[in-house]
Every structure is written in structure tokens, then in C-alpha cells.
Amino acid sequence: MTLAVESWRTELASLVGESRLVTEPEACAALAADGKVPNCVVYPPTAKQVAAVLRYAAEHDLAIIPCRNGTKLSTGNPPRRYDLALSLKDLNHVWHYEPADLTISVEPGMKLGDFQHFVGRDRLWLPLDPRGGVRASIGGIIAANAAGPLRQGFGGPRDMVLGLKIATTDGKIVKTGGRVVKNVAGYDLIKLLIGSYGTLGVIVEANFKLYPKPAERVTFTVRVGTLAIARELRRSILSSPLDALRLVLLDSTAIVLTRGTAKANEQKDAEVWVEVGGSRRVIERCERDLGQLGRGIGAPLGRLEVREAEAAWDHISNLSAWLEGVYPDVIVLKAALPIAAGEEFLSHAQQQAEGERIPAASFAQVGVGIVHFCLLQEKLIPGLEGLISRTRKAAVDLGGTLLIEHCPTQLKGRLDVWGTPGDDFEAMHKMKSAWDPKGILVPGRFVGGL
Amino acid sequence: MKSTGFFRELARIVGEEGVLWRPEDLMLYEYDALSSVRQPDAVVFPRTTEQVVQIVKVATRHNQPVVARGAGTGLSGGSVATEGGVVLGFSRMKQILEIDLENQRARVQPGVVNLDLTLAVSDDGYYFAPDPSSQKACTIGGNVAENSGGPHTLVYGVTTNHVLALEVVLPDGEVIHTGAEHWDRPGYDLTGLFVGSEGTLGIITEVTVRLSRKPEAVKTLLAIYDRIVDATRTVAAITARGITPAALEMMDGFTLRAVEEATHAGYPMDCAAVLLIELEGLKEAVEEHADEVEAVCRENQAREVRRAKSAEERDLLWKGRKNAFGAIGRISPNYYVQDGVIPRTRLPEMLEFIGSIEKKYGLRIGNIFHAGDGNLHPLIMYDSRDSEQSARVLEAAKEIMGRCVEMGGSITGEHGVGREKINLMPLIFSDDDLEMMRRIKSLFNASGRLNPGKLLPTGKMCGELRVQAGAGGVL
Numbered sequence A: 001m002t003l004a005v006e007s008w009r010t011e012l013a014s015l016v017g018e019s020r021l022v023t024e025p026e027a028c029a030a031l032a033a034d035g036k037v038p039n040c041v042v043y044p045p046t047a048k049q050v051a052a053v054l055r056y057a058a059e060h061d062l063a064i065i066p067c068r069n070g071t072k073l074s075t076g077n078p079p080r081r082y083d084l085a086l087s088l089k090d091l092n093h094v095w096h097y098e099p100a101d102l103t104i105s106v107e108p109g110m111k112l113g114d115f116q117h118f119v120g121r122d123r124l125w126l127p128l129d130p131r132g133g134v135r136a137s138i139g140g141i142i143a144a145n146a147a148g149p150l151r152q153g154f155g156g157p158r159d160m161v162l163g164l165k166i167a168t169t170d171g172k173i174v175k176t177g178g179r180v181v182k183n184v185a186g187y188d189l190i191k192l193l194i195g196s197y198g199t200l201g202v203i204v205e206a207n208f209k210l211y212p213k214p215a216e217r218v219t220f221t222v223r224v225g226t227l228a229i230a231r232e233l234r235r236s237i238l239s240s241p242l243d244a245l246r247l248v249l250l251d252s253t254a255i256v257l258t259r260g261t262a263k264a265n266e267q268k269d270a271e272v273w274v275e276v277g278g279s280r281r282v283i284e285r286c287e288r289d290l291g292q293l294g295r296g297i298g299a300p301l302g303r304l305e306v307r308e309a310e311a312a313w314d315h316i317s318n319l320s321a322w323l324e325g326v327y328p329d330v331i332v333l334k335a336a337l338p339i340a341a342g343e344e345f346l347s348h349a350q351q352q353a354e355g356e357r358i359p360a361a362s363f364a365q366v367g368v369g370i371v372h373f374c375l376l377q378e379k380l381i382p383g384l385e386g387l388i389s390r391t392r393k394a395a396v397d398l399g400g401t402l403l404i405e406h407c408p409t410q411l412k413g414r415l416d417v418w419g420t421p422g423d424d425f426e427a428m429h430k431m432k433s434a435w436d437p438k439g440i441l442v443p444g445r446f447v448g449g450l
Numbered sequence B: 001m002k003s004t005g006f007f008r009e010l011a012r013i014v015g016e017e018g019v020l021w022r023p024e025d026l027m028l029y030e031y032d033a034l035s036s037v038r039q040p041d042a043v044v045f046p047r048t049t050e051q052v053v054q055i056v057k058v059a060t061r062h063n064q065p066v067v068a069r070g071a072g073t074g075l076s077g078g079s080v081a082t083e084g085g086v087v088l089g090f091s092r093m094k095q096i097l098e099i100d101l102e103n104q105r106a107r108v109q110p111g112v113v114n115l116d117l118t119l120a121v122s123d124d125g126y127y128f129a130p131d132p133s134s135q136k137a138c139t140i141g142g143n144v145a146e147n148s149g150g151p152h153t154l155v156y157g158v159t160t161n162h163v164l165a166l167e168v169v170l171p172d173g174e175v176i177h178t179g180a181e182h183w184d185r186p187g188y189d190l191t192g193l194f195v196g197s198e199g200t201l202g203i204i205t206e207v208t209v210r211l212s213r214k215p216e217a218v219k220t221l222l223a224i225y226d227r228i229v230d231a232t233r234t235v236a237a238i239t240a241r242g243i244t245p246a247a248l249e250m251m252d253g254f255t256l257r258a259v260e261e262a263t264h265a266g267y268p269m270d271c272a273a274v275l276l277i278e279l280e281g282l283k284e285a286v287e288e289h290a291d292e293v294e295a296v297c298r299e300n301q302a303r304e305v306r307r308a309k310s311a312e313e314r315d316l317l318w319k320g321r322k323n324a325f326g327a328i329g330r331i332s333p334n335y336y337v338q339d340g341v342i343p344r345t346r347l348p349e350m351l352e353f354i355g356s357i358e359k360k361y362g363l364r365i366g367n368i369f370h371a372g373d374g375n376l377h378p379l380i381m382y383d384s385r386d387s388e389q390s391a392r393v394l395e396a397a398k399e400i401m402g403r404c405v406e407m408g409g410s411i412t413g414e415h416g417v418g419r420e421k422i423n424l425m426p427l428i429f430s431d432d433d434l435e436m437m438r439r440i441k442s443l444f445n446a447s448g449r450l451n452p453g454k455l456l457p458t459g460k461m462c463g464e465l466r467v468q469a470g471a472g473g474v475l
């Protein structure tokens, strides 16, 4: 049943309270997705109300995108329709916090920065440095399966979430998993929700396992002249006993970008950055070993100042947002590859970009096979689809996939941002219909138009 | 008894020698490590995915249940054919298909024995991290289906954290490939759903796992206590120091004496409890942590803290731990293993509670825990010929489980729901939660012929353990 906008807005306002439904153009525009602006934004303050909004939307066929700050709204195909933004900003509580058990249960609107601050008192943390950095919300991190370079040392959200509560389109709140660190009761729906980009249900509570913070963390740098040398270094680090917390390969442009400037670099070499953590003795040991590995390839070992390192890692997390400010039409490609294929993919991608004379920067988590390749453009130029398709083909030929994580909307009509789904797509399709039979959640944005 | 036509069709797929259907041959397949129910009508041993597809299709035509079975070491009745039908035995699908060390992965058939995979890559310095105590027998397929854990999953994570991709045969015979050999494949994480689905959503015919690099240094400590409460307090105290050991196991004095008599591992015979603590990593980190852990143990009144001096000594300590169930089997005709989980800080309270249950029901309970992650395995000893005692066992078990749930825990940490705990599911899940799981099950297994009677309760029989005494020796 389709209703006039005014009447459903009035009914929704009565569900969440007048003041929690906002129609101001700026508020709506801030949560636009690919140019589509919602009719209004609702800010339900409780999980129950989230469920009520979902039920109402399903009954009246209103398309919803759940979000918080919109740090990840740029990812996905253009929505088929978009009536209402569901902001989880006010779902912001910590429900259970048991530092001695290393567990916590929080609401999805909490920002990662606040979360880290909260548990930091007990020298604990959630070792995630996702896209959006400290501004990313807990719900968004889970929905987007957002893990950054720290994945090297700790894995991603799927290794840290112990349980979820999910509001469904039939107005219920279902629970999966629990609050203890080990649990195999029932189907693991946690994994389904992680990386589902809000297309199945809305996460209204998440339980995490926490980690003790390393006593100290230090970032070492090694200059690498060629990708072949980078590969050799990656191999020797991964087969050494060292446990890197983060391990990235930055090209010379990327190195400059991590300092938060777009100034050209005199240095032409790429660098491998290795972050290690532990006691002073452990770090000294790592320094010795890395120094030796560096000498093996004829490169001296550098070390970033603590402040400098922190700022640089932050910049890497906030990359897309920051780049967008400088290069309005920036394109961020994320290749996910078998570990051994990282450097070869980079070589293909760099050749493609050079061929078209497009400046590029690459941030490669070489120990886990994730490469972010950014095409730095101020204005979208023609012919880019070809370049992206060829780069995608290189990733697929190497056994990986390529996601267009961030790009101007115009390009999305011509390229599927996710790539081609596999032979399990039918099962995914069924999964979507089981959770969201009316297709009101984030319609059309996800893989294969789900 | 099924028509001979049915058996002939199965034999056409896998050959005469690949099908068992005579009652005397089927006897071995009527139970797992928990319980015995009834014989399947046939056991079939495929060698390829295509054969699995064919078998599933024949079973569909004859409207027969299909139950996958690895080594049958499951402790929740997962691989028993509650409604008869075809058991798919994976003992002929045990090839390691590919080992790719640079990409830190291996692709295996589901019948590969857990330890065999580790042995295959051990010389190169790698291993498969999930290490259930049954690892000499249990299969990777069974590990995936149960999302199994093990002593060392405390720091490295359970099976699901080490599985990248699956090949699955769905009940209608369709073959799908989930996940990828790399991280972050876009789409729903169906791999994550299939892991731990206990053979009720699909049959796993190939698994791509992550391999881990062996640590540079390992130190194994044995902390010996005169009071059980001191041992349990130590567990939380270690965590509070910011140290996560690779393994942190606890055994009480009673269990320990049984283990020592069976394995001569060198455990003390006169103590109340021990903690077996293992630290792994860089040499420097391990040394520092070992000293700190030792100090914490002493602060918590450990009578003695020993360090394994050699690899042999370490292996012996682990042999004792890993054979603990067997050791109990030597001294009690039957035992019932529970698998509840609680927040680790509640261990002292829980042990006291179990002690009170022992008294209340007049039963002997051995305590053996994956203490570091709060996963309890109380072993309730009994004699299945004594039906009155068996009934008391179930009552006691139910109370312990209820307490775990009250403490905010779970009814199963690693052994799975199976048929044993289906009626405990309502203790932790609401009708809505269960309804969602049913909906998901019906997407894949609408007819319910794939492993019927497992994981999800059918009606509302809240809090009833449903384990029957059987020939298997255990309940």
C-alpha cells in the first residue's frame, strides 16, 4: 500500500515521537545515497522502536537505509528507492561491560572512538582500524565488515563479535550468539549479518570480545625500490616468527598522503610499514630482526615517531573521506586477493593507471591480500570504465575480487560496484527474501542487486 | 528394511563395497560418542562430490533421511540417524587436495583427519590451529559441522575462524561454493553460516582452511593447587594482567588421578586441582609472560609451578589432558560430558555449585575445563544399567546447565546441540530467535530430510535433556 508522504510521515512520527522525525533538507541531504535524498530521517532511541519502524516500513513498502554518520554510504550500487533514513545515532548505550571477562555489549550508534575511550580505561581495546576511523559506528563497522590494517594481527569483525540482536522487518528483535567467548548453540547468524550492508536486518546490539592493549606499539619502515623486492620482504616477514600487528606497502604517493598533504614527493620509492607491539624487549627483538631482513634487501630500517605513526595510521583509516575533499571524483578500488598475488595485482593496476596518465596511490595490506588502489581525480574523465574493468579482470584472474568502494555516482550506472556473484548467489537471494521479503532494506544496493 | 532396489541404486553409484546395509554391518553406525539411537538403513561411502550428489538424489527419490558422518566422535548425537535412512560416511574422502603455504591455506576433503592435516604441513613450520582433544580421530568435515574448539582455540579462535571456503551439496543435489580463498568476498558470508550448522543445511564436500605458522617458542606450565578455588581464581587473574595464554586448561584432583593412572604423565596425585597453561609466541614475549603467569599462580596460592623442560615432557602433559575422557572411561562404566560455558570470572562460584550438585544427587562429577574461555566439561559418572541413577544424572546435568544460563552463558561451547540439547535451546533463545533459525533451515532443508531431529527443537519442551541410554556406553 503506498501512502502519501505526509500521512506516513505523521504515522511514523507517532511511533518514534515528533522530535525524532526530521524533514529538514540539510539533515536529509547529509544522508543521501548516490544522489538519492530520503524524505525524512528518523532517530529511534530504542531497539524496540527500531523494530516498530521496520515493521511499519514493511507494511507500507517504504525503502529504508539504516546508517549513523554515513561514513560508508558511498559504497554500493545506487539504491532502487530510498524513502527514509534510519539513523542509529541515539542507540548509544553500553549495556554490559565486564572488563575481567573481556566482554562488552553495546548499541550500534556508538562511535568507535568513544568505544575505545570507554574500554581504554582498563587498558583494553577492540583492535579494529576500519574505514571511517574513530568516527565509524559500531553498527556500520559490523554491517560493512570493516577491518583495516590491524586485520594482520587480530583478524576482522567476524573474529570479534560474540553475539548480536537484530531488528527484523517483521518488527521482531532476534538474538544470535551470546555474551561468552565460546558458543556454538544454534545457527551462526552473526556471520550472515557481518558484511550484509544493512540488507537483512538492523543490528541493535552487539557483543564483543575485547583484547588487552599491547604495552607499546612501534611502526618500522623499510624502503623498497621495486615490487619484486617488496614481495621478497613480505615473504620473509610472514615466514619469520614476528607477529606484525599491521603490515602495509605504501607507494610514494600514498606515503605523502598519510601525512595529510597532497604535496608531491621527492622520494620515488615505496615503503613497507610494519607495526609491532609488546614489551620494550619484544620490540627491540623485532627491530633487530626487521633490520636484518632490511639489510638482506639492501634497505635501512626506519622508525616512525609515535605521534607521527598514530597520525599516519589515522589518515589511512580516513582516507576516502579525506581524499574526497581534495579530489572530488576520487575512485577507491579494493581488491581482495590471495596473499601471494598482492604485488602482481599492484603491478597490473599501476600500469593501467600510468597508461591512462591518471595519478594513483596504493595502500596494500600485503599480509592479508587487501589492496586499496585510489585513482586521484579532480574531475571524472571519460574512458575510466575500461580501466576499472581491466583492473578488475586482473584481480579476478589472480583469484581475487574487486570492489569499487568509492566512486562518483555517474560511474555506477555503467559498472557494478561489487563484481559478478558466484554460484552461491541463488542461496544469497533466498537469504535476502527470508529476512526482508518485501525488499525494503537498502533495496538494490548490494551484490547482484539484492 | 528398505527395498533391495534402493540398495542397488546406491551400489550403482559407489560400487558394492561402498555400501553397508546388513544389520550386523550397520551396528557400528548406530551411535556416536554420546549416544545410540537406532541403526541407519544404509551407510554409503562416496569418493567424490559427484557421488554425494547422486546419493542425495537417490535418497530424495526414496524420501529417505540423509545424515553425514565423519569419525563419529561427536558428543551431542549429531551423526546418529534418528529416523533411519542413509548415513554418508566420509572415510573415503580423505585427500588433502592442495597445500599452498605462501597463501597460508589448504584445500581438503571432509574426511581428512584433523591431526593428519597438521602433520602434513608440520615440517614446513605450519599447522591447523583448531585442535579438539579428539584430533587423532575426528575429521575436518566434523570440525566444520560442529565449529569445534580445542585447548588452543583460546587465543587462536575456533574452527570458524580458520575456514575460508566450502563446497556444499544442498539437499536437492545442487552444488555451491561459498567464501573464497581470500578475505572479504562481497556477499553474505554463507561459509560462516554453514560452519556449525551440524549437517542440517548442507553436506560439506570440500573445505579450504587457513594454516597457521608455528610459534617460535612454547612454554608449558603446570600449576598445582591444594584448593580448587585458588586454581579458578588464577584464571581471571591471568587475564587481568593482560596475558592471553595459548591454552589454559583445568583439571580437578579426582580427574587428575584417573588421568595419571591411565597415562603416567607425571601429574601429582595428591592435589585438589591443576592448571595446564601454555604460552606461545616470540621467545622474549613467552619468557616474560611465563614469569608473570608463574607469579600470578603463586599469588593465588599455587603449591608449586612446574615448567616442562623438554618437548617430551610437554607432550606427556598434553597426552594426559587429551586422553582425560578415556581415563574416566576406565574408572566408570559410563559418563556424561557436559559442555556449558560461563564468563570465566564466575568459575569459582560455578565449581562450588557443581560440588553442591554432586552431594545433592549422590553422584561423582569430574571437572575438566577449557578454563581460559569458561568452557566447562563436567563429567558425570554413572552406570547405565542403573536406571534410577541415570535419571539422577539427567537431573543434575539440567541443574548445571540452568546455572550456566543464569550466569549469562551458553549451553554448548564446542560440542554442538545435536539431538542431546535441542530441548535446552529455549533456555537461551526466544520463540522469535528459534523461528528465524527455522526459517533459515527451511531455505536449504525444507523437507527436513537432512539430519532430522538435530539442532532445533520441534515443539516446546523447555529444559528437557533428551538423551537415551544405549549400547554406546555413554548415556
Ligand SMILES: Cc1cc2nc3c(=O)[nH]c(=O)nc-3n(C[C@H](O)[C@H](O)[C@H](O)COP(=O)(O)OP(=O)(O)OC[C@H]3O[C@@H](n4cnc5c(N)ncnc54)[C@H](O)[C@@H]3O)c2cc1C
Residues within 6 Å of the ligand: B032, B033, B067, B068, B069, B070, B071, B072, B073, B074, B075, B077, B078, B079, B090, B110, B131, B132, B133, B134, B137, B138, B139, B140, B141, B142, B143, B144, B145, B146, B147, B148, B149, B150, B151, B198, B199, B200, B202, B203, B204, B205, B325, B326, B414, B415, B451
Ligand atoms: C575424547 C573426545 C574428546 C573431544 N574433544 C573435543 C574438543 O576438545 N573440542 C571439541 O570441539 N570437540 C571435542 N570432541 C567432540 C568431537 O570430536 C568433535 O565434535 C568433532 O569435530 C567431531 O568430528 P567427527 O568427524 O567425529 O564428526 P561426527 O561425530 O561424525 O559428526 C559430527 C556432526 O558433523 C556432521 N558432519 C560430519 N561430517 C560432515 C560433512 N562432511 N558435512 C556436513 N556435516 C557433517 C554430522 O552430521 C554431525 O552432525 C571430543 C570428542 C571425544 C570423543
